[in-house]
Amino acid sequence: MSLAPSTLGFIGLGVMGAAECLNLLRKSGTPTVVFDLNPDNIEPLVAAGAIPAESVAEVAARADVMFLSLPGGTEVSAVLYDEGGILGAARPGSLVIDLSTTPVAVAKAAHDRLAQRQLSFLDAPVARTRKAAVAGTLAIMVGGAESDYRRAEPLLRTMGTDVTHCGPGGAGALLKLVNNTVVFETVVALAEAVTLARHSGLVTDETLFDVLGGGSAGSFVLENHGRSALLPDQHPTGIFPAAYMRKDLGYTLELAAELGVELPSATLAHSMLDQLCDNGFAQNYHTAVVRLLDKDRK
Ligand code: NAD
Numbered sequence: 001m002s003l004a005p006s007t008l009g010f011i012g013l014g015v016m017g018a019a020e021c022l023n024l025l026r027k028s029g030t031p032t033v034v035f036d037l038n039p040d041n042i043e044p045l046v047a048a049g050a051i052p053a054e055s056v057a058e059v060a061a062r063a064d065v066m067f068l069s070l071p072g073g074t075e076v077s078a079v080l081y082d083e084g085g086i087l088g089a090a091r092p093g094s095l096v097i098d099l100s101t102t103p104v105a106v107a108k109a110a111h112d113r114l115a116q117r118q119l120s121f122l123d124a125p126v127a128r129t130r131k132a133a134v135a136g137t138l139a140i141m142v143g144g145a146e147s148d149y150r151r152a153e154p155l156l157r158t159m160g161t162d163v164t165h166c167g168p169g170g171a172g173a174l175l176k177l178v179n180n181t182v183v184f185e186t187v188v189a190l191a192e193a194v195t196l197a198r199h200s201g202l203v204t205d206e207t208l209f210d211v212l213g214g215g216s217a218g219s220f221v222l223e224n225h226g227r228s229a230l231l232p233d234q235h236p237t238g239i240f241p242a243a244y245m246r247k248d249l250g251y252t253l254e255l256a257a258e259l260g261v262e263l264p265s266a267t268l269a270h271s272m273l274d275q276l277c278d279n280g281f282a283q284n285y286h287t288a289v290v291r292l293l294d295k296d297r298k
Helices: 015-028 039-047 056-062 073-081 104-115 130-135 146-156 171-200 205-214 220-230 242-259 264-281 286-293
Strands: 008-011 032-035 065-068 095-098 120-123 138-143 160-167
Touching (some): 008 015, 015 032, 015 039, 015 065, 015 146, 032 056, 095 104, 095 146, 104 171, 120 146, 120 171, 171 220, 171 242, 171 264, 171 286, 220 286, 242 264
Parallel strands (some): 008 032, 138 160
């Protein structure tokens, strides 16, 4: 089989998928068939030269390598297995690359079920922000067979600068869940630090961030999530919502339960996300967790 696909497919053109697909289309120079349940999300990609499809099945029938960027495991399973899904419509030898964040069990099942139909699957969730998706500088963690990874790698490099083959099927999904769990637990730690420091009245927010950032508590999360959102206390919608972080920590806890491992900090962090979503912040950037600690700030 040739490594170069003749037609690409992309299903799920939301906050991340639209930007990922645009880079794929522009840098691969390969015809790309696109679909999203929301027609408004298809329009900008078609304006950039993508070919619109009427359904998931049409993408699957036309593309030999297809990408998914969907909300989570439920939607990925529906697109793969439901009537009119990829499993029934794709041609043998096709490769499905899932960029969504899903449970490890969903990724492992997809590897097995697609293999029974001579289809290949890679779990390839992405880390970083929409800004990185636009710039093509995502981190992408991939699980699956080495030969499938080699086929996918040049395409993944149109979207990301840090592309890692992490291990067998499920390894990419696992590392993405671990990544987001560490990120959110760090956000909670920073939210507590900033709340305590503000209530002390002893230091400015800038001094807090400069001293922590320059010392042993410095981190990527402090420099990015901290400075962009916790410092100005701005937690916008339309980036990475608390509801998606709740989903991801939920997947982490599901896996921990399956493996018989206890994760007390992740359990507490997940319950804070429940509270955040129940208090009207589900669509806000997950850094809004600081509002649970400091209820007086508006
Ligand atoms: P999004 O909700 O903006 O986009 C999802 C898209 O999928 C929507 O356009 C929706 O209409 C479409 N969709 C849903 N079900 C569908 C179906 N059955 N068929 C076709 N289209 C369907 O989500 P997003 O922010 O782009 O995130 C996508 C994935 O990437 C998620 O798994 C998320 O956890 C992960 N992620 C997001 C970010 C971020 O900053 N937003 C960062 C890293 C990873």
